[in-house]
Amino acid sequence: MKASRRGFLSTCAAGAAVPYFMWAGRTLADETKAKNDRIALGLIGSGDIANANIGAAKDWIDIVAIADVDADRASGFNAKHAGGRAAVFDDYRRVLERKDVDVVHVATPDHWHTKTVVEAMLAGKDVYCEKPLTLTIDEGKLIRKVQKQTGRVVQVGTQQRSTFDLFVKAMALVAEGRLGRIKHVQAAIGAAPASPSIPVVAVPKSLDWDRWQGPVPVADYRFIQLPATKDKDGKEKLPRPTTNCHYEFRWWYEYSGGKLTDWGAHHVDIATWALLLNGQTAGPTAIGGTAKHPVSFKDGMPVERDRYNTATEFLYTVDFPGGTQMVIRHDTDNGVLIEGEKGRIFVSRGKLAGEPVEALKDDPLPDDAIAKVYKNLPMQDNERKGHWANFLWCAKNGKEPISDVHSHMKMLNICHLAGISARLGRSLKWDDAVEQIVGDEQANAMLARPYRKGYEIET
Ligand SMILES: NC(=O)c1ccc[n+]([C@@H]2O[C@H](COP(=O)([O-])OP(=O)(O)OC[C@H]3O[C@@H](n4cnc5c(N)ncnc54)[C@H](O)[C@@H]3O)[C@@H](O)[C@H]2O)c1
Structure with missing residues (x-):
């Protein structure tokens, strides 16, 4: 500046x-x-x-x-x-x-x-x-x-x-040792939508679809406005348009990573931050689990190209040295559960709960605990x-x-690895020191992507 x-x-x-x-x-x-x-x-x-x-x-x-x-x-x-x-x-x-x-x-x-x-x-x-x-x-x-x-x-x-009153406070509890050594963290991030086959339609006049795609291989523009549905109070609501463009790009591996990088980037971030503040800086070492996709995959790439293709439901497990495990799942209350040898807490955008939180009444955090985490x-x-x-x-x-960017990538690597594991349908071993997948050439090739001619990144 x-x-x-x-x-x-x-x-x-x-x-x-x-x-x-x-x-x-x-x-x-x-x-x-x-x-x-x-x-x-x-x-x-x-x-x-x-x-x-x-x-x-x-x-x-x-x-x-x-x-x-x-x-x-x-x-x-x-x-x-x-x-x-x-x-x-x-x-x-x-x-x-x-x-x-x-x-x-x-x-x-x-x-x-x-x-x-x-x-x-x-x-x-x-x-x-x-x-x-x-x-x-x-x-x-x-x-x-x-x-x-x-x-x-x-x-x-x-x-x-x-978010000082929830997530940063939770991190201060971890950093002050109120949970002891962390053994297990869980990021619950919700399920992702599937879509019907989406028709190819004319690109709107105001949109430069070629430049929107930029570095990604060119695809047809798809769009459909599905009819209104009733909410729980019986009120009719028009859903967002179903498309491979505005907002809905997040459900296409071509442009995003699905729920893993959409909400995972928030809650896996908090789960990873907790491990780092707990002194657990090494790893992960392995990633596996199960994921349900709305299309079939060949060599890690979606076969059907006319509908959303990122995982709708999933349960990923991530191993860290010393037996610590992270779980990323869609099927339980949105938020982060952190379990240590001395106690456990749950934190989300609406709540911070658990015995170590209640204990603050009698034993508050030091004045500088939040500032130190921040x-x-x-x-x-x-x-x-x-x-x-x-x-x-x-x-x-x-x-x-x-x-x-450094601590962000520490966590985003986990989301990306879970995505590669889901697309290939197998577990992966990870060498964090050199940031390489161990003994799996096909998976390692997915650490990078090709750029369309004219959209390469020059440094
Ligand atoms: N932090 C959060 O809580 C949060 C919440 C929602 C979205 N996001 C992130 O924000 C990003 C945008 O999401 P969104 O929901 O606003 O998407 P969006 O589709 O509504 O908006 C993206 C805009 O970028 C434009 N665009 C595309 N390529 C461009 C280019 N080369 N140059 C200039 N403009 C270009 C599009 O035309 C569009 O208007 C995503 O990465 C998403 O993950 C973060």
């Missing part, structure tokens, strides 16, 4: 134990009231989550440029969030080359994340990229390399890491808004944010 803006939040003591939602008595909003101190943001991908994210960051940022391959989405976003004043492009590279863009937000589908994040870093921009950061394990190696080389600040959109970074607001505050503060101050 611009040196002239580095003075921003200089009053904040990053190393001090700070109370929730307050940075040495001043907030990020106090610091960004003046026009000159506001942060200029360039947006790449103006769909569903970009709306929520910009809502969370709006007190501190001005959107100066928007890129989307769907012109209607970009112009609608501009009108709604930037008063029509942002420059609008179909090519994200126009956003990256602008000198007036301080930070970039990548909110495209997953298959575009690595290329845009790498190019943003090389263009000298700090980036907030939505989860999951990559589509493959090797893309994680590349992003980590370029992040080290450029020193840019990259925050991943796993906002549960900035890497002693300032804490302002909660959840998505807090995560943006963390990113913007770290970008201003050149610090590593709470959802850094």
